[in-house]
Amino acid sequence: MTNVIEAKGLSKSYGAFQALKNATFTIPLGRIVGVIGANGAGKTTMLNSVLGLSSFDGELSVLGRDPSKDRRNLMEDISFISDVATLPKWMKVKEVLDYVEGVHPKFSREKALDYLSRTKVPLTKKVKALSKGMVVQLHLAVVMSIDAKLLVLDEPTLGLDIIFRKGFYANLLEDYFDQERTIIVTTHQVEEIEHILSDVIFIEDGEIVMDAPLDELSSSFAELVTDEANAAEARALRPLTERKSLGRYAFVFEGVDRGKLKSLGEVRGMGLADIFVAKMTGEKQ
Secondary structure (H helix, E strand, O other): OOEEEEEEEEEEEEOOEEEEEEEEEEEEOOOEEEEEOOOOOOHHHHHHHHOOOOOOEEEEEEOOEOOOOOHHHHHHHEEEEOOOOOOOOOOEHHHHHHHHHHHOOOEOHHHHHHHHHOOOOOOOOEHHHOOHHHHHHHHHHHHOOEOOOEEEEEOOOOOOOHHHHHHHHHHHHHHHOOOOOEEEEEOOOHHHHHHHOOEEEEEEOOEEEEEEEHHHHHHHEEEEEEOHHHHHHHHHOOOOEEEEEOOEEEEEEEOOOHHHHHOOOEEEOOOHHHHHHHHHHHHOO
16 A cells, blocks of 8 residues: 555535635655644644544545545554543543453553553543643553554644653654554644654645645755845745845745855755745745
């Protein structure tokens, strides 16, 4: 299987509101894909369609199956955690592990206990007695202990401190990810996941604005810092954005030869968060 997900003309409406608009994208096997967009952009609707949690118009294949028709079998090969961790509050932590072990054939209790051993989550406490951070840690331990082909993470570390967030992404790479697995992740902490991503999808108002490998994105965007003398020539190259500070101009370009830019001033590389902001705001100019 070359592509884990293939979507063509994927759309979803809630009355007059169109949450997804003719979205077309592919996600290959063995990639870590960041889906990035503002609140309400359509990220969760897109993920819910992939998971078979929402009806949709268009064509969608996930692991070779139609999620709207074969969700039961599909979920044997998918792990998922949303930004709201929901676990039975009346269960003890060890009982949660007992339950998942009994219902999911690909769950490893040994792995879950290993993950939990790196936290302060007590096995004998009920879920309702845990802090919000501990509930998220327990949910992550369960999800990452399932031998799934596709892992979907929707704001997976929301509510956790920076030390655990960094540790989680390190574990994701070292203990979970391999070339036979694919990961989709959304988060508002873009800077924290940039180093693990292989591909990114930008989504705005239900539309896919960009779908590209991260290294391709990094080579396509650049920031030029220059002075008044070169500003007009820089504008002629049609920058996405322009700002002025302390007498200097900063322009963001997409797909412009860096040799041309270097003749006008200092050229800088850009982080993923800055590329996203420039792409979103630049499209509106």
